Amino acid sequence: MIDRDIKNQRGEASNLHNIGRAYYGFSQYDSALVYYRSALLIRNKIRDRHGQGRTINNLGLAYYALSQYDSALFYYDSALTINRKIKDRQGEGITLNSIGVVYHALSQFDRALAYYDSSLIIIRRIKSRYTEGVTLNNIGSIYHVLGNYERTLVYYDSSLVISREIKDRYGEALTLNNIGIVFDDLGQYERALFYYDSALVIQREIKAIRATLPVMIRRYRLKTIF
Numbered sequence: 001m002i003d004r005d006i007k008n009q010r011g012e013a014s015n016l017h018n019i020g021r022a023y024y025g026f027s028q029y030d031s032a033l034v035y036y037r038s039a040l041l042i043r044n045k046i047r048d049r050h051g052q053g054r055t056i057n058n059l060g061l062a063y064y065a066l067s068q069y070d071s072a073l074f075y076y077d078s079a080l081t082i083n084r085k086i087k088d089r090q091g092e093g094i095t096l097n098s099i100g101v102v103y104h105a106l107s108q109f110d111r112a113l114a115y116y117d118s119s120l121i122i123i124r125r126i127k128s129r130y131t132e133g134v135t136l137n138n139i140g141s142i143y144h145v146l147g148n149y150e151r152t153l154v155y156y157d158s159s160l161v162i163s164r165e166i167k168d169r170y171g172e173a174l175t176l177n178n179i180g181i182v183f184d185d186l187g188q189y190e191r192a193l194f195y196y197d198s199a200l201v202i203q204r205e206i207k208a209i210r211a212t213l214p215v216m217i218r219r220y221r222l223k224t225i226f
Helices: 002-025 029-045 049-065 069-085 089-105 109-125 129-145 149-165 169-185 189-205 213-221
Strands: none
Touching: 002 029, 002 049, 029 049, 049 069, 049 089, 069 089, 089 109, 089 129, 109 129, 129 149, 129 169, 149 169, 169 189
16 A cells, blocks of 8 residues: 555656646746646655656756746755766756756856766766757857857857757757857858858748747757756
């Protein structure tokens, strides 16, 4: 009976967690937080460490989306601790990347790069190609802000290779656009137009032409939801 009860509670927590994900996907972050908190209460009660790490990470994502960066870091740090204790390498790599995104938003670029680099080491070891592509793009965007265009292009080009390899069309379009911006900044307008046009073709193919660039950036950089 005890095992069955735990199984039922685990299922309830999973359902609540998934509802939270759905609300997050619809950008209804306050509602997402309600369901994530409810899921976490159950996962804490039944000591589901793996589930705890996933839900806590997603709480961090929701707070980040609400620009509540201190709260986001609190939950990410908590998720990171759990992921390391249970040796969830994928979770650890994703959460490190997410922490980097917060520091990136806070313009603490050295700290952001440190977390991105740590994430990259792990995700390459476990061969998580999607997350590797995201992280390379994130690193490139920091070097872009810092004005190091040569290094920016190295990281964007590496990200682009992965996006094409795994057929991540959103990621490919975003990275092509980012490369176009670099050449735009360098005054190489013909090359910039080539990359902008290439990104536009893909956006139209995937019916994403109405998606604003900020939304695409958020989806790509933060598609680390469990």
